[in-house]
Amino acid sequence: MKQSGTTALLQGAVQDLASSVVSDLHGGGHAPPADPAGGPGRDLELAAARVLGADLLMPALLHRAPLTQDRIGLVTGTLDAFPPRPQAAPTVLWSHWAMARAAGLIDVSGAAPEAPDAAWIDGVPWPFLTHQLAVLAPLALPGLECAVTRAARDRTLDVARGFVRAVRRRDWLQAAGAGRWLATLEKVPDTLGLGTGLDFVELMGGSDARVLLQVRAARLLGTGVLV
């Protein structure tokens, strides 16, 4: 199906931004700043930043990598531009909260608001649990506790099953997000083969910078790095 022009532009902006985070994550220096003439418009940038959420700040959280003014402006601008409605989907509320918390931790903004309600994730079937966790992969950061990380820890085997299902469905983004969660969890069954699984997900889906970002984050978190 042909994408609308706006959708394609947004996806392109998300890919560019994700690639720059991957680069930062490896200490490879920042991607070249956007060309003011040819880069995406401000609205598009903010929308792309909203998609990546707290992961924009992951290099700073994990590596203390210096943040450019441009990146700081992008984070604060996104938080201001997309305040979630109280009735928004739980993943929207939690994504916003995760970004606000990350920004607060590195003094980009004030302290994060109170965490949203987490009752929605209690006892849900494991495929749905994995889907939701993959959407909230930016919360998978060792050393940063919240109700969602506790839910993932309590249902490690279910998340591992979700990883298997996602790979079988060739849903690389979900597989990468679930793999990132598993990299932060103890008691993942050895038979899962998470390491080779992440390699496989990168092999098959790594042309998508969002997938690559989650796989690289998973490998980094698997080394025991803490926030």
Added chain:
Amino acid sequence: MTAHPVRRVEETALSWLTEHQHHFALGADALSPEGPVNASWKPLGELAQVCATLSLHTPPSDPLHARVQDLLTFAWHQTDDGALFVRLQQAEPFATYPLEVYAAFAAAGLRHPDYEPRAATVARTRGWQLAEQDPTRRLGVVLAERHSGIPGRAPLERVVERTWLGGLPEPWTFERHSGYALTHVVFHLTDWGRGGPGLPAELAEYVRDWLPAWLATCLEAGMWDLSCELLAVAASLPHPPDEATTHEGWTRIAAAQLPSGGLPEEASGAGDFAHTYHSTLMAAFAAGLTAHRGQGEYG
């Protein structure tokens, strides 16, 4: 698991099998080395295998017991009460499929006095023991030898280790071919729900961990045949998966059954006998194992 959808699947699947039993009849070319084994002996052996198990697990007071017995008797008569196995061996002495099919009947107590010593003579040769087969099939042959009174020579553990399941592969590498290999290793080791040597604890734990993910993806893909095999595997485990896993499976299988009781192999597949009989057999098999689990044997 409420018994209702499982029982309904078993009843309707067995109705379909009874209605279509003439399709399982051996043709005139059943003894020809060039005969279509996969369309003649294989379906007949599978019918016998499933009915041998259901007969054992269904109380004689249950109307399904008589239906299963009738199907088993029909299948045995197709082999001329076992005499065709002797003739088949004369035509193809080193083919393993006659013994594999015979073992299904033997499991139900249907034996032919001349066939077993003849099969044992051939099975003593190095040529028979070195037959090049994939590991899962090899396991089936080794266990078929045991069921047919032929002393086992190959250490079972080593045969199992060479199978896909025996190697504990990464569960996300599960695909159609490996899935069927896995289910059959379980069926062989549990003697198709009749006991057998059983699954080693490590394999049982592995299957219990990952079966929910395999079953979910097979159901989502409309792979009814493999889904039913996985439901049968679930019912064969010492500690079955949680009820939610199997309940979803049975709900979808019940919905996928045709009004006739037949179950197509695939949601998008053809509905003729060739593409329906095996999945319908597996539906009856899995339902029978599930419904009668832990209720004893009636052999």
